[in-house]
Amino acid sequence: MNMNVALIFGGRSPEHEVSIITAHQVNAALAEMYDVIPIYITKEGAWLTDDKFKELSTFTEGSLPRAADFDTVSVEFETRAKFSAIPKRGGLFSKKRELPIDVVFPAIHGVHGEDGSLQGLLELMDVPYVGAGVVGSGVGMDKIMMKAILSENGLPILPYVPFTKHDWDVVSTDILKVIEEKIIYPMFVKPAVSGSSIGVSRAKDEAELRDAIELACRYCHRVVVEQGIEEGYEINCSVIGTHTPTPSVCEQPITSTDFLSFDDKYIHENSETGSDSIDLVGSDVASGMAGAERKIPAPIPEELTLHIQNLATMAFQVLDCAGIARIDFLVSSEEQVYVNEINTIPGSFSFYLWEPVGISFAELVTQLVDLALETHKEKNRLIYSYSTNLLSQAGASFAKLKTDSPSEETE
Known part of the structure; x- marks a missing residue:
């Protein structure tokens, strides 16, 4: 029997559409090994579920899904935490049903998904989930906190x-x-x-x-x-793992402007028509970050590659990351390297940086699910309770306080 993976995407984020693309890439890869339960969060924050969400056409043909047209998802903390689906229309035979989720695969980019907020909910629910935890997600998303931690740990950053x-x-x-x-x-x-x-x-x-x-x-x-850096260039490197993370090959993104813009990352010119479009890859899934122009492996000296891979691994560890991340670097014309930022839920999950070493997208998401289960088991081996007689002592102290306090005088 296949494991059930809840794929959560969309969200109240400026990167909503990017998340939809990433999620459909992940869905195509997960479908080979798992039963996928898609959970789409609208731009207004409604949580919805339907098998139609596995099809990209649901999002590309016409307007985005509306809450009134699909079952909604609720999070409940009764006898235990669980996800439930509430039918879109009440009826004699319609009732709320529990969603049988074994592990959650967050694919939300940006706020309300990549910043530790969703991870905090999943921690409270005691549900295994892919990727960095609350701390790693939070500091990875917050550029100011990230830079402070990187600097404190001796990693090179720009002023x-x-x-x-x-x-x-x-x-x-x-x-x-x-x-x-x-x-x-x-x-x-x-x-x-x-x-x-x-x-x-x-x-x-x-x-x-x-x-x-x-x-x-x-x-x-x-x-x-x-x-900023004059006459510099960008190099990116992905990292996967937990305690002993492994770096990927390096890439050099090709920019059309002074920096890697949104259009450079996701909107690519069609060479035949000259118009802007999003490339399509296997399974009719939009390529997202995988379609951006880049050189893989990056055309840089081996010594510089090893240096960047080492810095990527260090950044991954000091920021308390897990699962997968992509670390972006700036390199000066003198080959001085600076950590620019980290992405704890990178576009397309950086699968294109693992394919050159023989790891397919399906194998990559399987590794991420396995790491999520392993991390969850490790957390649950920790002690979350402490036996003490503090309450009995407090009760006695309060009782004595009430006995010793003078009663109010009445006239």
């Missing part, structure tokens, strides 16, 4: 200045002064919590810097401004 939208609204002139004292142009401005290059801009002067900050503030209440 940066963090601040809040509130501070920008109140003392923007002071913030600009601090930025220009610490960082030289060009600079990159990013929402502290965001992904897929959404809300990210490059600034070459103060006017562009102000505009870039205003844009970033629309996506997050915290912003980070980073030093």
Whole structure:
């Protein structure tokens, strides 16, 4: 009997559509070994389930699914935590049913899915799930916290200045002064919590810097401004595992602008028509990040490759990651390497970085499910209770306090 895997995707995130593509790639790979239960979270936050969600056409033909048209999913904590499906229409023979979930495979990019919030729910439910835990997901998503931890652990990062939208609204002139004292142009401005290059801009002067900050503030209440590199390039490396993680081959993304934009990652020009499109790969599934232009393996010296793979593994470990992640680097013309960021739920789960070493997408997701089950068992071997007579002592102390307190005088 196959194991039941709940594939959760969509979500209240600017990366909603990217998540749909990734989820359908994962579904095609999981279907070879597991029974997939798709759980789609709408942009409004409704949790829905239906076998139709396994078909990409459900999302590409017409509008996105509406809550009124599908069974909703509830999370219940009665005698035990469980997922249940509530029929879209009540009737004489319709009733709520439990979803038989053995492991959860989160495929949500960005906030409300990759940032530790979904992982926290799954921890409370005591359900095995793929990927980093609450801490790893949270710090991996938050660029400011991530950089602080990387720096504290001696990993190379570029100079940066963090601040809040509130501070920008109140003392923007002071913030600009601090930025220009610490960082030289060009600079990159990013929402502290965001992904897929959404809300990210490059600034070459103060006017562009102000505009870039205003844009970033629309996506997050915290912003980070980073030093840019002239004549540098990007190198990415994936890592899989838990205690003894393994790095993948390296890739060099090809950008059409000064940095790897959303369009570079997901929208690719059709060479025959000249129009923008999303490439299709096997099983009629959109290729997502797998379709972006890149050089694999990256055309860099072996020594530099090994250095980046070592840094990727270190970043994976110090940020408390698990399952899979993709670590993105910036390399200067002098081959100085800097950790740029980590993606704990990378686009397409970076399967294209594992294929060159003979690991298929189906084998990759199987490894991730196995790691999730192993991690869950390890957590449940920990002690979560402590025997003590604290309550009995507290009860006695409170009783004595009530006895010793003077009674109110009555006239």
